[in-house]
Amino acid sequence: MSGTYLGMPSFPKAAKDAVHNVTLRANLRHATHTIRDKRAKAVAELEDWALLREAGKQIKDHTLRHLDRYLEQLESAVTAAGGTVHWAADAEEANRIVADLVKATGESEVVKVKSMATQEIGLNEALKAEGISAYETDLAELIVQLGDDRPSHILVPAIHRNRAEIRDIFERKMGSWGRPAPDGLSDSPAELAEAARLHLREKFLRAKVGISGANFMVAETGTLVVFESEGNGRMCLTLPETLISVVGIEKVVPGWRDLEVFLQTLPRSSTAERMNPYTSMWTGTADADGPRTFHLVLLDNGRTGTLADEVGRQALRCIRCSACLNVCPVYERAGGHAYGSVYPGPIGAILSPQLRGIQSEIDVSLPYASSLCGACYEVCPVAIDIPEVLLHLREKVVDQGGKGHRLEKTAIKAAGWILDHPAALAAVEKTASGTRGLHPGRPPGAGAWTADRELPELPAQSFRDWWKKNRT
């Protein structure tokens, strides 16, 4: 994934700042609760939601099981429709392919549709290194880009910003990227949107190359599909002469009938809308309209490895709706940046360590960034059992040992011995209760608990003891 995230501290360290940032906490709480409640209403409208969820899960599982076949079918169909298909094993290869394609057009600017895949590979940074400027055109991505910031949510990348902060960013930064913000800009949503519209219009009309991702790819016809709300995507997909789409290999579905399910579940799960405002679909190139040249870059970047894991592979069902982020109590307090990835929240906690490998400080800590409350699984429109995958990844972390887990393993083993010997357990309980007056309220080493909480008071006798005295 993007070099931006290398050397990220572990989740608990990164979350600490967010937890104590009052403004951020308020922004996140307001935004996630609003979307959460709206989603619940939108989903409740459909009587067959449970069936749609099951269908989405099965379509994805079927496709993933036969991924080789559907990808080759997709390649044939895209090629037949006038497009060119490229295969990228990792981020570096994908970035090189895209940079070379842009350079071949002679252009030094591209406009972008919001895309998770291109953020995952750090495409903007890679293009910049080649002297190519990539302009984000989604409103929230624009805010993030102008603010020299990182996205903190899949659907609402600038969720951590409030209106006043956005106005400041527009005023300070728009001028150095293109058309400056209008004088006397207020923080009213209408004025902010108009400022962005004017700024972006200039880019749309000038751009010769557009770059997108895709929500789905239909194997039978080679059609790519983008769901969006603002219309900026439609501009980028139709105005430029060259269109380059970078898409993860797990985004393929067999046929148009499969799309029917996701057309219902994705908008309701993500923006809580019955239907998203813009659904763009394109198949190769057409003579009379749209881009003259179309390139599809199929991205692996850790997906094949994830597919090989029987428990972990369900993460590849994800359709990036972000419903799991909006219900997650941990995300709400820690914010998206703490997850050290373009994929934050519960899905990020199981996707990032699998795509990147469980090696870095952040990836080792992500499987533990959950209280296992299960709210994410409950809302997932493709039924990814996120707690199950978290537990599976925790086992992998423990199995590979490593820093911090040796001491824990010793403690777990010692406790395990006591718990396998009831007489020893009874003795430990008796000793603890018998000396309870001597225990300090905040014993050394218990700081993680006692910083904000009291320890429970030890009882005079254990239940085991009481039973022995009173019932035997």
Place this chain on the structure above:
Amino acid sequence: MRVALFVTCVNDALYPATGIATVRLLERLGVVVDFPAAQTCCGQPQFNTGYRRETVPLVRRTARAFEGYEYVVIPSGSCAAMVREHYPKFGETALPARTYELTEFLVDVLGVTDVGAYFPHTVTYHPSCHGLRSLGLGERPRRLLEAVKGLELRELPGAEECCGFGGTFAVKNSDVSAAMGQDKVRGAASTGADVLCGADNSCLMHIGGILRRQDAPQRALHIADILASTEEEPLL
């Protein structure tokens, strides 16, 4: 009717009053209670932290300890969920089918909601996540509380949000855990209830620990403590 009580290690060592309350409550309802002494811990802390190998002996021990009992009653949603949801992954399928969380046992097996309890206080109920989502306890605990004489039940805002305990999560991610708990406590305080009630003492250890740190007037109590309370022997 005879049942085996799986008291859980947390209740055994830290909250014996909840175990005693469970025994008194069940006996009052005409149930004969056994306490198989070979029981210790269900293995949930080990399993949820990624120590599957270290979980195995505890799963085997627990399954053996409760062999032969038609009903095994657990006054903890998360330990019951561990047995029900995860024991089959270790090849243990007999125990999960005979395991009941306390409120489930009362409502589904004994068919009672009014257990003859008396508790003249205001109470708000926090449904812990594993009871809520893994076991699907639904309205059972609330129906039991609503039938308690003298008890006034108050709606907890954001009731279904996790309290932030999460086992080792509470120490591995202590800042986020405490922030979640503090929000839970804020919601509970806004109800003005005397007591915050739950069906999982591990969550209540976390919530209660925050309440005590804040010198809050509210106290955390297990639902068994309340259901065991009678006019003759009131708890509070």
